[in-house]
Amino acid sequence: MEVVNATDQKKEAFLGALDAAFQQPLASAKGALLNASRETLRTQPAPTTRTEAWKYTRTTRIINQAWSHAVPTVDADAFAVNDLDAWRLVFVNGVFQAEQSTWPEAEGLTVKPLRVALEAGEVEGFGEKSNTPDEWFENLNMAYASDGVFIHLGKNKQIEKPIYILHITAGEQSAAFNRHFFHVAQGAQLNVIQHSVADADAEGFYSVVTEGAVDANASLHIDKVQNEAGKVFQHAVEWVHQDRDSKFDIRTVTLRGHWVRNNLNIAVNGENCSTRLYGTYMPIEKEHLDNHTMVDHRVPHCESDEVYKGIVNDKATGVFNGKVFVRQDAQKTNAFQQNANIILTDDAQMYSKPELEIYADDVKCSHGSTTGQFDEEAVFYLRARGLSEQSARELLVYAFVSEIIEAIGNDALRNYCLEGLTKRSRG
Amino acid sequence: MLKIKNLHASVEGNEILRGLNLEVKPGEVHAIMGPNGSGKSTLASVLAGNEDYEVTEGAVDFEGKDLLDLGTEDRAREGLFLAFQYPVEIPGVSNINFLRAALNEIRKYHGEEPYSASEFLKRVKEKSALVELDGKLANRSVNEGFSGGEKKRNEIFQMAMLEPKLAILDETDSGLDIDALKVVAQGVNAMRSPNRSFVVITHYQRLLDYIVPDVVHVLYKGRIVKSGPKELALELEAKGYDWIKEEVTA
Numbered sequence: 275m276e277v278v279n280a281t282d283q284k285k286e287a288f289l290g291a292l293d294a295a296f297q298q299p300l301a302s303a304k305g306a307l308l309n310a311s312r313e314t315l316r317t318q319p320a321p322t323t324r325t326e327a328w329k330y331t332r333t334t335r336i337i338n339q340a341w342s343h344a345v346p347t348v349d350a351d352a353f354a355v356n357d358l359d360a361w362r363l364v365f366v367n368g369v370f371q372a373e374q375s376t377w378p379e380a381e382g383l384t385v386k387p388l389r390v391a392l393e394a395g396e397v398e399g400f401g402e403k404s405n406t407p408d409e410w411f412e413n414l415n416m417a418y419a420s421d422g423v424f425i426h427l428g429k430n431k432q433i434e435k436p437i438y439i440l441h442i443t444a445g446e447q448s449a450a451f452n453r454h455f456f457h458v459a460q461g462a463q464l465n466v467i468q469h470s471v472a473d474a475d476a477e478g479f480y481s482v483v484t485e486g487a488v489d490a491n492a493s494l495h496i497d498k499v500q501n502e503a504g505k506v507f508q509h510a511v512e513w514v515h516q517d518r519d520s521k522f523d524i525r526t527v528t529l530r531g532h533w534v535r536n537n538l539n540i541a542v543n544g545e546n547c548s549t550r551l552y553g554t555y556m557p558i559e560k561e562h563l564d565n566h567t568m569v570d571h572r573v574p575h576c577e578s579d580e581v582y583k584g585i586v587n588d589k590a591t592g593v594f595n596g597k598v599f600v601r602q603d604a605q606k607t608n609a610f611q612q613n614a615n616i617i618l619t620d621d622a623q624m625y626s627k628p629e630l631e632i633y634a635d636d637v638k639c640s641h642g643s644t645t646g647q648f649d650e651e652a653v654f655y656l657r658a659r660g661l662s663e664q665s666a667r668e669l670l671v672y673a674f675v676s677e678i679i680e681a682i683g684n685d686a687l688r689n690y691c692l693e694g695l696t697k698r699s700r701g
Numbered sequence: 702m703l704k705i706k707n708l709h710a711s712v713e714g715n716e717i718l719r720g721l722n723l724e725v726k727p728g729e730v731h732a733i734m735g736p737n738g739s740g741k742s743t744l745a746s747v748l749a750g751n752e753d754y755e756v757t758e759g760a761v762d763f764e765g766k767d768l769l770d771l772g773t774e775d776r777a778r779e780g781l782f783l784a785f786q787y788p789v790e791i792p793g794v795s796n797i798n799f800l801r802a803a804l805n806e807i808r809k810y811h812g813e814e815p816y817s818a819s820e821f822l823k824r825v826k827e828k829s830a831l832v833e834l835d836g837k838l839a840n841r842s843v844n845e846g847f848s849g850g851e852k853k854r855n856e857i858f859q860m861a862m863l864e865p866k867l868a869i870l871d872e873t874d875s876g877l878d879i880d881a882l883k884v885v886a887q888g889v890n891a892m893r894s895p896n897r898s899f900v901v902i903t904h905y906q907r908l909l910d911y912i913v914p915d916v917v918h919v920l921y922k923g924r925i926v927k928s929g930p931k932e933l934a935l936e937l938e939a940k941g942y943d944w945i946k947e948e949v950t951a
Contacts, residue, residue: 655789655843658749659803659859660777660810669802673793673842 285320288337292449295343296418300453303392307401311416320410330593330625331535331564333411336479336507341449343367348444350374353471355499358686360438360467361385363423367443367478368450370421378435382428385437388455391424397455403485404513404539411509415483419453422482427492430461436497436684437465443472443480443506452482458492458520467687468498476504486514486522490544493521497687498536501529501694511537518544518573526553527679528563529694538567542576542604549578554678556671556698557590564593569609571600574634577608583675584615585698586622594626596641602633611641616674618648668696702727702867702898703768708759709923710747716757717743719923725867728895732909732934733902735920736942741902742786744920745871748900749783750776764866777803778810780866784856784873791843796855797825799843800862807863828861832888850881857888864892869900874908886911906938919945 301308320337321328350364350371361378363385364371370387377385384396391397404412423439443450458464470480480502488494494514502508508531514522528534540549555563569578578598586592594613615624628641648670656666672695679695682688703725710718717740725731735741747754748761750773761768768776791799805815816824829839832854844852853873860868870889874882889899889912901912909917909931917933918925921942926949927933937945 649789649791652789652791652794654749654751654773655785655791656794656799656803657773658777658783658785659799659863660774660807661799661803662774662806663772665802665806669794669799670791673791676793 281319284338287340289315291340291342292418295341295449296420296451298420299417299451300389300392300419300421301401301416304400307416311413314413315410315417318408318410327566327595330591331562335533339447339479341479342447343450344445344448345369346445348442348473350440350442353442354440355438355467355469355686355690358438358467358684360436361433362438362440365421365439365441365450365452367445367448368420368441368452368480377437378433382431383433384424384426386424388422388424388453389420391455396426397424398457399487400455400485403487403515404483404511411481412483412511415451415453415481415511418449418481419451419483422453422455424454425456425464425466427458427462427464429459431459432463433465436467438467438469441468441470441480441482443470443476443478443502443504445473446477448477449479450481452480454482454484456484456486456494458486458488458494460489461491462489463493465495466497467684468496470500470502470508470510472502472504472506474503476502476506478504479507481509483511484513486512488514488516488520488522490517491519492517494523496524497682497684498524498526499529499687499691500527500531500534502531502534505532507533509535509537511539513539513541515541515543516547516549519546520544521548523550524552525678525682526565527682527691528553528555528557529691529698531557531561531563533562535564536566538565540569540578542569542571542578543573545573545575547576549576551578551580551582552678552681553582554584554675555582555592556585556587556675556695557592558587558698559590560588561590563591566593566595568597569599571598571604571607571609573603574605574607576604578610580611581678582613583678584613584624585618585671585674586615586624587618589619589621591622592624594624594643595629596627597629598631598639598641600630600632600634600637600639604634605636607634607637607639609637609639613643615645616648617645671695671698702729702764703900704762706760706762708747708761709757710743710754711757712743712754717754717923718747720759721920721924723918723925725898725900727898728893729916730893730899730901730912730914732914732917732931733900733920733925734904734906734917734934734937739920740923741920742871745783745786745869745902748776748781748869749773774806775810777863778807782860782863782865782868784853784860784868784870786871786873786875788844788852788856790845790847792845794843796839796841796843800825800859804862824862829858831861831891832857833884834858849876850878853877853881853885854888857885861888861892866896867898867900868892869902871902872904873901874903874905882908883911906934909934921945921949
């Protein structure tokens with residue numbers, strides 16, 4: 275194809291650099307998928323702010339760079355959540371660090387690098403849970419993902435400790451692509467922590483896609499904590515399919531991030547499912563934190579509950595877009611969504627858009643979106659009782675988002691997030 | 702205790718206080734009355750350090766310190782307490798946790814050790830009984846869902862916990878029924894001591910039946926235009942403020 279304009283030239287340069295840096299993508303094991311995604315990347319334009327789903331989030335700063343790939347030596351302990359009792363799988367710039375990782379081995383459960391699992395032919399349905407053909411960035415992930423975590427939990431199995439996936443972005447100008455695949459079989463229960471961090475002087479682009487299949491009566495719980503220093507562009511996608519009587523919970527806590535785009539996509543395919551999406555974000559300076567969620571109720575008798583709370587400071591930008599589809603067959607759906615924000619300065623921006631599309635008539639659905647200022651009267655009240663201004667603001671910030679963080683079941687992780695929150699509210 | 706000299710203050714360019722003078726000695730209770738818009742609540746806000754108000758002239762000495770030079774929290778730490786006319790509801794912040802934090806910050810300011818959990822709880826129990834504040838309210842979010850009377854009792858409860866040298870009660874009696882008023886007054890009276898002073902801002906003489914003042918002042922157009930013994934309050938109640946206005950303009 276002939277390159278026709280500057281935008282295409284930049285895209286070609288971007289893809290060319292990635293082709294050179296990632297010559298052995300995971301999807302090599304699935305040639306057709308790899309070719310399809312490469313084809314899409316070439317033929318479809320990359321999303322711009324003219325694309326509705328990317329209206330407030332610029333991708334040009336990612337696409338206009340020629341990324342490379344290097345894997346520096348990094349001590350994971352310096353970044354990991356303290357005192358966390360978990361199986362830990364460490365990635366640096368997308369590459370698995372076996373010597374810094376531990377994983378369980380037992381009958382009925384498999385936890386291993388996705389590359390190994392794919393090569394052994396153990397992954398059923400790889401790439402099928404995600405990759406809507408028009409999602410350019412998901413195709414990008416498919417074309418270049420170098421590794422990830424594969425978890426298969428057999429029928430009625432449970433792992434006594436959570437699986438903790440730690441991704442560290444380090445060095446300069448490095449792109450990193452991870453792809454995870456979780457399959458929770460009937461009646462099984464899986465608890466995953468996804469933690470992404472970066473060196474203070476790191477500059478990078480990190481793309482991560484998680485595919486999840488939650489079978490009948492099974493449960494998948496994900497705590498996703500993003501705390502990247504430095505200048506990292508992170509695009510994180512979850513695609514989860516729920517079978518009947520299953521539970522899926524995900525909590526996204528974005529403590530820090532230069533540019534973060536989260537896309538949660540939940541397909542509720544079976545009846546009597548419960549889906550819970552909670553999130554909080556607290557951008558400062560010029561950070562840009564974007565949460566897009568989609569819950570697709572396709573069948574009757576399911577419930578979803580979604581609460582996102584944000585505090586936007588300085589010149590930062592927050593974006594929330596929550597889509598809920600209730601299909602014609604999805605009678606008796608109970609869907610609740612709430613997005614509440616506090617804007618701390620005149621320069622901070624928050625774009626909040628609930629989108630409910632309801633085609634069934636016997637449902638209970640509600641949504642609410644509020645964006646307001648910090649209550650200065652409350653700050654004064656607390657100061658008038660002897661609290662310093664800093665303590666007063668911390669207390670109020672904490673009070674606003676605490677319902678999201680306090681509900682983290684794991685003590686070590688909750689403490690880590692509370693500490694991050696305190697650092698944030700000190701500004 | 703408190704010496705206010707020629708205090709001028711404005712909000713959004715409008716001068717509200719126009720040369721106010723007031724001296725409160727240790728152990729005294731001063732009532733400040735006055736018609737709507739005379740500057741009563743402005744005085745309370747300025748003393749507490751509300752930055753919406755700009756002090757353009759004058760001085761305030763509190764226990765030998767320049768009060769206007771101190772931030773809101775340092776005024777509280779030095780022993781000034783304001784019972785708010787409209788206590789703020791603060792969802793998610795527990796009454797008890799915030800009070801513990803406040804008390805300990807005050808103690809730290811004075812170079813004292815923080816309270817232990819048991820000392821603190823003992824104090825909570827004792828002081829909440831003083832204003833008949835339900836223990837459950839003490840544990841709830843600050844003022845959230847409290848009735849008007851509960852909010853005012855919570856203010857007095859906080860005052861009892863913080864044991865200030867000078868308490869300013871800004872229309873603490875407004876909107877209270879007589880039973881609630883008695884409870885509030887009882888809390889205040891229990892705290893009266895030779896070393897503690899009160900400035901009671903009120904619209905109604907009724908409160909002064911229960912909290913008996915040493916001096917009553919009339920605030921009008923941003924200045925204290927008349928001061929007298931407690932009987933002055935009764936006279937104001939009976940005759941309204943028009944005669945004062947006439948006296949001032951005469």
